[in-house]
Amino acid sequence: MDQSGATFINNVSGEFAATLTRVVYEMDMKAVAVQAAQADLIREMDRLAQELSALLAAADDPPPIDPVVVRLLACRKRLLAANNTLTVSKDRLARIRALLVK
Numbered sequence: 001m002d003q004s005g006a007t008f009i010n011n012v013s014g015e016f017a018a019t020l021t022r023v024v025y026e027m028d029m030k031a032v033a034v035q036a037a038q039a040d041l042i043r044e045m046d047r048l049a050q051e052l053s054a055l056l057a058a059a060d061d062p063p064p065i066d067p068v069v070v071r072l073l074a075c076r077k078r079l080l081a082a083n084n085t086l087t088v089s090k091d092r093l094a095r096i097r098a099l100l101v102k
Helices: 003-058 066-101
Strands: none
Touching: 003 066
């Protein structure tokens, strides 16, 4: 391979690495944003559950809302699982980014 071929390959691989680095960084930033939004949602769900408990404790004849509470807790569980998956993905993206920077 002559000098121009090697230069071409170096340029293409450098551009590819730069593009891939940008894509990984953008994905990482979006994963962080989603994770923060989910954390906010979990806090809001916890607040609503506490408010609901206070309302039920104060009510003389509470309405039948057990299915709603069960669904709310199931949603919270799914959000926690999704948040965990995002954390793992974010860590993997960070490792990929570190490898690309080398």
